[in-house]
Amino acid sequence: DTAVSQTPKYLVTQMGNDKSIKCEQNLGHDTMYWYKQDSKKFLKIMFSYNNKELIINETVPNRFSPKSPDKAHLNLHINSLELGDSAVYFCASSPASSYNSPLHFGNGTRLTVT
Amino acid sequence: GDSVTQMEGPVTLSEEAFLTINCTYTATGYPSLFWYVQYPGEGLQLLLKATKADDKGSNKGFEATYRKETTSFHLEKGSVQVSDSAVYFCALMDTGRRALTFGSGTRLQVQP
Numbered sequence: 001d002t003a004v005s006q007t008p009k010y011l012v013t014q015m016g017n018d019k020s021i022k023c024e025q026n027l028g029h030d031t032m033y034w035y036k037q038d039s040k041k042f043l044k045i046m047f048s049y050n051n052k053e054l055i056i057n058e059t060v061p062n063r064f065s066p067k068s069p070d071k072a073h074l075n076l077h078i079n080s081l082e083l084g085d086s087a088v089y090f091c092a093s094s095p096a097s098s099y100n101s102p103l104h105f106g107n108g109t110r111l112t113v114t
Numbered sequence: 115g116d117s118v119t120q121m122e123g124p125v126t127l128s129e130e131a132f133l134t135i136n137c138t139y140t141a142t143g144y145p146s147l148f149w150y151v152q153y154p155g156e157g158l159q160l161l162l163k164a165t166k167a168d169d170k171g172s173n174k175g176f177e178a179t180y181r182k183e184t185t186s187f188h189l190e191k192g193s194v195q196v197s198d199s200a201v202y203f204c205a206l207m208d209t210g211r212r213a214l215t216f217g218s219g220t221r222l223q224v225q226p
Binding site: 004033040041044045048050056096103107108 | 152221
């Protein structure tokens with residue numbers, strides 16, 4: 001029944017590794033997002049896809065690459081992980097029909113880079 | 115660009131106290147405004163929203179009124195409970211950019 005689900009919930013890895021986080025939504029939404037929450041709880045948008053098309057790409061290192069195989073999935077791949085990538089990453093979705101529709105968030109993936 | 119400013123936390127209250135968390139915003143268009151709540155170890159949940167000036171959003175005893183003249187969207191609750199302890203985020207979504215811009219969050223701690 002989970003509307004927006006992310007896996008894994010926790011990810012601990014070493015510097016230099018490559019890792020992926022997966023996100024799926026079953027709400028029938030057209031738009032999906034990745035947000036990063038730092039240690040001070042500040043949330044910042046990274047990417048947004050609408051129906052598999054990239055529409056927002058904030059100033060994010062190109063080590064981060066989103067992939068949307070279909071409109072229900074938005075995965076995040078991170079190459080050459082750095083200590084500063086440690087954060088909680090949230091996936092979200094919203095319907096494309098209205099700009100004021102709220103976003104629905106997953107429970108987050110806590111990434112720890114050692 | 116768009117921005118949201120929230121009062122610094124933590125806010126520590128006793129149970130049944132009155133809560134106000136201040137939020138002001140800067141936007142180029144006519145934004146919709148939101149409050150989200152994050153309980154420990156969980157994702158963000160929508161608490162309430164308002165889409166135009168003078169709208170009042172309300173949910174679970176929380177209220178916020180969209181004040182265009184003061185560019186504010188303060189969150190209030192008349193009587194807080196221990197279960198309200200969480201981090202509260204004010205956010206806006208501006209016309210033409212379908213993404214939320216968040217404030218820095220305010221941690222609320224309610225003591226019995």
